[in-house]
Amino acid sequence: MRKSKGGGEDPSRHNGSTGRRRGDRNSEGDHDGFGSGSLQDDDNDPATRREIRSKYRDLINSVQQNREDMLSPSNNKLTEVLEEANKLFKDVRQPREAALDAQLLVVATDLGKEKASQLFAEGSSFNPAAFAVHLLSFMGLNRLENGDNEEENGEGYLPNDAWDRVARRAECCFRTAPTFHYMMGSFHAEPPPPKQRIERQRKLKKMEESHQEATEKEVERILGYLKSYYQDDPTTPISYYEFVIDPNSFSRTVENMFHASFLIRDGLARMYLDDDKLPCIAPVEEEMEGAASTSRHQCVTSISMKTWRVSQFYL
């Protein structure tokens, strides 16, 4: 009775060797509670049932795995599978097996449909490989002069505008609507602020530099005056206020004080109190530099308009 596969095997043996050929196919969980070798009705023998199911599964797998092979018009493998299924079906008793049979049929008919469409297509004789070779020529392939083989293989140097050539030829076949773009593009709000900031910073720096230069020049000028006064009369102390105050201009006075403070800061001049406790200013001789640098004091001098006006009377 069971002559399909593994011919000659004792069907009542539930070793499932035929069924387990693929190993993982047997997903049933049922155990065979019956003893081996007993003469049972095939309809109820779980081993037989399992065998049938596994055979169906094998068939389904073979169709799926060897799809390409079965599609080839040169053989009748699909028909053989169907004949096989027919034989198996004679022994089908339970729904489970029938379901597998149905599944096999679905897979087989799909394949059949593809085979049929293949038949139809055979007549058109379109060879994509040949098309590709022709297309390469169209794209401007520069073939090497090594021999005839290169021509068939499509080897050679393909220029950069190869695809552009195809595209230009292709665009005539399309009714694509040209896309809409703003001519000048969109404007960006971003770039100007950073530039402004940079420019402003540059301007600031320049102004600062010019300020600094002016200050330095002024400081030097005042130092010059101080030194010349001192040289004229080294013994007489120069009153600080006499030195800085400009009787005619308050702002000038303040500037003079500002510049004089630089001299003192840089150690080019020194201030001291004379016997009357009035501040005096004198340039620092270079020999005395070492001594002066060790004793540095800070003080704040201020002047107001009132004071300045009063001083006008005295100077």
Place this chain on the structure above:
Amino acid sequence: MTQRKRLSNSQTPSQSKRRSDSLEEDDGDMPFTQPSSSQVQRGMEKFTNSQVDQKVAEVLQYILVKDQKKIPVRRADLVRNILKDYRNVYPEIIRRVVQTLDQVFGFKLVEIDTKNHLYILINKLELSEATAPLNAPSNPKMGLLFVILSVIFMKRGVVKESLIWNTLKKLRVDPGEKHALFGDVKKLVTDEFVRQRYLEFVRVPHTEPIEYEFRWGQRAEVEVSKAKILEFMGQVSD
């Protein structure tokens, strides 16, 4: 586009029954169905002509910008984002849009998917080799697409993906490698061209392992002239 607004428009019972038809709608919005002519008339009375014209202009801009990427326009998006309160005069607005596209731009608004209501723009005019502008930069992607469409066409409309990849490899375009011009070829062909509806990339049923096949997309059916493809094939094979 991700806003979910509950529109307070009143809907007739017949409209709410057809809710299940439009699968593209968000859950928060009521699905759009064509208003009846009486509704349109009532709607037109609500708005001034210049208001409607303004909406027409907005719809036009929306369509033109969407067309830049060649992604089809969804009617649902149009209604939800642009029309909003003007839903009831949708037919009138679309009528004016189609007219303007036709007379001003020379475009046709075509519904390529009547179920999901997707629209694309195509050129009314046909280009020929003689009239194509010489200096206009060409898009190499169109060349690639054209090759694929030609192969599918010559194979009677359906082709296994492996055939396409093999043909492209012979043209030195390998889907596994990054191409100098096209970049990620696989993504371009299976994603971008499919989204633009130039190609269809569908799974073949009952295959193990999974196989896919290529077909012409809805946009290609409308935009591409099959006669011209045959002409090209003849030209190339000489």
